[in-house]
Amino acid sequence: MNRNLSSRFPLSQLAREKGIENLNALLGFVQQLPYGRNTNRADLDLVLHEKKGTCSSKHAFVKKIAEENGWHDIELIIGIYKMNHVNTPNIGSTIIDNGLDFIPEAHCYLKIGEERLDITTPNSSFENLSDDVLEEHKIKAAQVNTFKVELHQNFIKNWIAENEMKNSFEEIWAIRERCIEKLSGR
Secondary structure, eight states: OOOBOOOOSHHHHHHHHTTOOBHHHHHHHHHHSOBOOOSOTTOTTHHHHTTOBOHHHHHHHHHHHHHHTTOTTEEEEEEEEEEOTTTSGGGTTHHHHTTOSOEEEEEEEEEETTEEEOOSSTTOOGGGTGGGEEEEEEEOGGGGTTHHHHHHHHHHHHHHHHTTOSSOHHHHHHHHHHHHHHHTTO
C-alpha cells in the first residue's frame, strides 16, 4: 500500500516539506495529530499548519493528497453511525444522560480497496463502529465543508420524524455538540 508522494500540487508539496514522503508516513503523521476543529473547514492545509483536525479535515486532507498523486483507489467516505458511549467512549454519558441510546453521527474515514481506515486519532479503528454504521456515502474532499453537515442534519431530522421523537432537532444537535466538545477535550 505504500506509495511515494510525487505530485507537485500544493498539499503534496506541503506534506513533503514536513518530511512526509509516502502514503504510510502520511497516514501515520495525520493519525498522530490531536483531534480538534480547524479554524476554516474548507482550508485543508490547516491540518498541517494548525497541527490538528477532525475526522472530516484529516481524512479529506489525505484524500486530496491522494487525488493530487493519482491514487484513485483511495475513497473518502461519510458513514452515518449510531454514536454511543460504547463505540465513542470519550463522550462519556452525555447521550444516556439525555435519555437516548444513540445519536446518528456523520463520521469520515477512508476506503482503500475494500479496507476501511479511520485515522482520526491514534486509538481510532473503524472496527469500533463498523457494526453501528447505518449508511455510507462516497464524497470528494471538498464536500466535507458543507455537504457533510447538510447530509448529517437532514439524516437527524428524518430520524427524529421517523421515530416520532419528542426531542427537537435543535435539542439533538445541542447534545451532539456537547459530545464533540468532549471529544475535543474541552
